[in-house]
Amino acid sequence: MNALMKTFIKKVANACAIICLIFCITTTKTFGQTTANVNQFAIAHNPPDAFNFMGNTVSHYGLGWYNESSSTPPMAYFSGYNGIRFFTQGQPRMFMDVGGNLGLGTSNPLSRLHLAGGDERIMIGDYNNSNDTKGIYFPGFRDIMPSYFGASIESTPEWVCCGGFPAATGYPGIRNMGLNFNVHGNVDIADSKVTAMAINSNGNVGIGTLTPRERLSVNGNIRAKEIKVEATNWPDYVFEEGYKVGTLKELESYIKTNKHLPEIPSAKEIERNGVELGEMNKVLLKKIEELTLYLIDREKDLEVQKNKVKALEDSFKEIKTLMELKKTEK
Numbered sequence: 001m002n003a004l005m006k007t008f009i010k011k012v013a014n015a016c017a018i019i020c021l022i023f024c025i026t027t028t029k030t031f032g033q034t035t036a037n038v039n040q041f042a043i044a045h046n047p048p049d050a051f052n053f054m055g056n057t058v059s060h061y062g063l064g065w066y067n068e069s070s071s072t073p074p075m076a077y078f079s080g081y082n083g084i085r086f087f088t089q090g091q092p093r094m095f096m097d098v099g100g101n102l103g104l105g106t107s108n109p110l111s112r113l114h115l116a117g118g119d120e121r122i123m124i125g126d127y128n129n130s131n132d133t134k135g136i137y138f139p140g141f142r143d144i145m146p147s148y149f150g151a152s153i154e155s156t157p158e159w160v161c162c163g164g165f166p167a168a169t170g171y172p173g174i175r176n177m178g179l180n181f182n183v184h185g186n187v188d189i190a191d192s193k194v195t196a197m198a199i200n201s202n203g204n205v206g207i208g209t210l211t212p213r214e215r216l217s218v219n220g221n222i223r224a225k226e227i228k229v230e231a232t233n234w235p236d237y238v239f240e241e242g243y244k245v246g247t248l249k250e251l252e253s254y255i256k257t258n259k260h261l262p263e264i265p266s267a268k269e270i271e272r273n274g275v276e277l278g279e280m281n282k283v284l285l286k287k288i289e290e291l292t293l294y295l296i297d298r299e300k301d302l303e304v305q306k307n308k309v310k311a312l313e314d315s316f317k318e319i320k321t322l323m324e325l326k327k328t329e330k
Contacts, residue, residue, distance in 0.1 A: 038065050038066065038067055038074045039056055039064075039065075039066050039067055039074075040064060041059050041062050041063075041064050042062070042063050042064045042065060043062055043063045043064075044059035044061060044062030044063070044064065045059070045061040045062060046059070046061065047059050047062070049061065049081075053066075053077075054066075054068050056068075056077075058077050058079060059079065060079055060080075060081040061079065061080060061081060062078075062079060063076065063077070063078050063079075064076070064077050065077070080096075081098075082098060083095060083096055083097045083098055084096045085107075092107065093105070095107045095109065096109075097109055100112070101113075101114065102114070103115075103116070104116070105117035105118055105120075124136075124155070125155070129173065129175065130157075131157050133154050133155065133156075134154065134155045135152050135153050135154030135155055135180075136152060136153045136154075137149075137150075137151075137152045138150045138151040138152060140184055142187070142190070145190040146190070147190055147191070148184075148190050149184055149190065149191050149192065149193055150183075150184060151181075151182060151183050151184065152180075152181075152182045152193070153179060153180070153181055153182075154179070154180045154182060155177045155178070155179060155180075156177065156178040156179065156180050156198070157175050157176075157177060158175070158176045158177065158178050158200065158201045159173050159174065159175055160174050160175075160176050160201065161173055161174035176201030176202075177201060178198065178199055178200045178201045179198070179199045180195045180197075180198050180199075180210075181195065181196055181197040181198070181199075182194065182195050182196065183196045195210060196208075198210045198212065200212060203215065204216075204217065205217070206218075206219070207219065207220065208220045227277075229277050229278040229281070230278065231278045231279075231281070231282055233282070234282060234285070235282060235285055235286035235289060238286055238289040238290060238293065239289065239293075243293075245290050245293050245294065248294065261287060263283050263286070263287075264283060264284075264287070
């Protein structure tokens with residue numbers, strides 16, 4: 001029984017050896033190398049079809065590890081002559097074409113990175129309490145300055161609760177995110193960066209300022225062909241029957257006391273709070289309309305005065321005529 005078992009085991013071993021030999025032969029025909037030696041193909045289809053890169057012979061179709069420098073560990077090379085396609089669960093997920101364009105969800109990338117299908121968003125960062133700056137950078141160039149900053153779009157953490165993280169109060173912080181749009185400032189400084197526009201986490205936009213107090217704050221001049229300001233309660237009511245203007249004497253007294261017109265902000269208020277164009281235009285129009293009413297009233301007064309003067313002149317003429325008649329009779 002033992003002899004029969006030994007014979008059986010021997011035959012099985014021989015069969016396995018033959019199968020392994022056949023596998024190795026077929027594998028050798030398909031792959032130039034099955035071990036990951038440095039500066040040689042690790043897995044390659046048709047190894048003679050290769051190119052030279054930095055003194056290394058690299059297959060157009062394969063994977064290998066190559067030394068680019070004697071002082072650094074080997075680097076993995078993965079190549080596909082007509083492009084590279086990546087799969088998960090039997091479905092194509094990512095594709096790099098022959099020009100180096102990378103497509104996620106598309107086999108026809110039209111730019112260096114092309115997202116299509118499904119969730120077409122790019123997420124930078126994670127849900128954490130980090131204060132690190134995250135963003136997109138666009139390098140500039142100046143021949144005498146390496147790493148010359150060009151422009152960037154950066155996230156700006158804004159802690160809106162509890163003194164940041166970890167909070168001294170013992171409560172977790174709340175971090176919202178704003179955005180800064182940066183450009184190069186001083187051309188003589190390589191990493192000079194100026195924030196041209198800031199969008200705070202509350203939606204306020206600042207141009208030339210990092211702390212916009214309104215929906216749009218501009219620290220500088222604005223030039224436009226037209227600005228439209230929406231307004232309500234336009235002061236047409238000044239011309240309604242029964243509107244009381246007040247007397248010029250009352251207006252004079254107010255001006256002497258306050259040194260500005262009623263409802264108009266003082267110089268100090270303007271310096272402190274600025275001018276609200278919509279409200280200011282409305283108040284100025286109201287003052288113009290009130291001034292128009294004053295002028296109309298003055299015109300009426302003048303007309304009355306003119307009539308009185310004319311009546312006096314007519315009376316004077318009559319008296320003069322009578323006096324001349326009396327002289328003639330004598």
